[in-house]
Amino acid sequence: MSITSHDVARFAGVSQATVSRALRGDPRVSAATRERVRHAADALNYVPSAAGRSLSTHTTRRIGVLVSDLANPFYPYLVGPLHDELEQRGYRMMLLTERSDEALAAEQLLDHSIDGAVLTTATSGSGLPDALRRKQVPFVFLNRVDGRDGDSAVVDNELGGRLVADELAALGHTRVALLGGVTATSTGREREQGFVAGLADAGIALPASRIRRGPYDFDTGYHGLPELLAADPDLTAVFCGNDVVAIGAYNAALRAGLRIPEDLTLIGFDDLPMASWEAFTLTTVRYDLPKMARAAARLLVERLAGDVRETARQVAFQPELVRRGTHAPPR
Incomplete structure (x- = not known):
């Protein structure tokens, strides 16, 4: 028995x-x-x-975490501390990916098998947050927001973009480019806005011919950099929307016979552990990614416990520029 x-x-x-x-x-x-x-x-x-x-x-003690693609190196560094914080607070994490079927992932979040959700893939056109509200499933935005009310843990992306613009201007770069994220994401939109505004304050233009946007993956950098160089062979610096894009651009630059940073400055965003590897020594924008993930877990657990009454709360983390080996004055 x-x-x-x-x-x-x-x-x-x-x-x-x-x-x-x-x-x-x-x-x-x-x-x-x-x-x-x-x-x-x-x-x-x-x-x-x-x-x-x-x-x-009448609870499951399970939290659904929606990510886009586990092949992206960004997500393991986000999911690890999120899992640990939820576990410490008595919850189990159920990982869902929308890589193959966003509708199926949404259905799994709404089938009463979870108590709450962590959304890391929010876009401006997504109907998932409203669907969760209708089903009265508490959720928190992590890393990205969709512009509507909801608890969130994010980095100040605009400030991060400005930090990069200020650094490039101080180094003397004027022919700069952007390999950014899609504007349907708050990270892509806000980092680009901060970068463009910072350049404008320094009197530096960023024409559309020097902008390429795409998913936050290796291919966006690897295929995007040759396009930028074809449009402007005299390019001297590129701001990449995240470290994975920057590493793709780094490889494309090496393939083209360019030296980093002597011929081309590259700057990323996120400061993933691989950014500090000796193979890259990537100059990038850092914020406390593990702490941001843990903050999202706490916001959600507090919401589930009924400990808060505010419609929406946000924990915003301040970025800083980490100077390593991929930036230099223009040749």
Whole structure:
């Protein structure tokens, strides 16, 4: 016969309800009682039933996390700390990808199998946030927002773009280009806005011929840089929408026989661990990515617990420029 919570309750000398609360880490149960219950559960080899807990509490203790493509190096560095924070707060993470079918991912978020959602792929045209609101599923935006009300943990993208523009202007670059993200994403739109505004303040123009936009992946940089160089062979600096795009552009530059940074300055965004590898030593924009992920988890758990009344809260992280080996004055 399988061991039940009632067996644990008898062994520990407490009620069955106390066993449930103690194993959830409920602060209303004293530390001594929690320890006694855990000892009883270990002695009996008791494993709590997630299905039974869901039926009794009407919750699943599961959080759906929507990402676009796990092949992108950005997401593992985001998902790891997000998982750890949710686990510490008693939730399990269910990872969903919209790479193959956005509609299917949305359906999974709305099938009552989760208590809340973390959205990392928000675009201005997405109907998912409104669908979650109609189903009364709490959610939080992480990294990207869609312009509508909702809790969010983000970086100040406009400031990051300005930091890059200021650095290039200080180095003396005037023939600069942008390999940015698509404008349907807040990250692509805001980083470009900050960059363009910073250049304008320095009296530097950025014509449309020196702008290419695309997904935040290697191919956007690898194929986009040759297009920019074909349009302007005298280009001296390129701001890339993120580090993955920058590494794609770096490889394209090497293939074209260009030296980095002597012939071409490249600057990225995010400061992924690979940016500091000796193969790249990429100059980039840094912010605390793990801390931002953990902040998103806390915002969502607080919303689920009913601890907040505000319509929307935002935690914004300040960026800084990390100077490594891919920037220099123009040749």
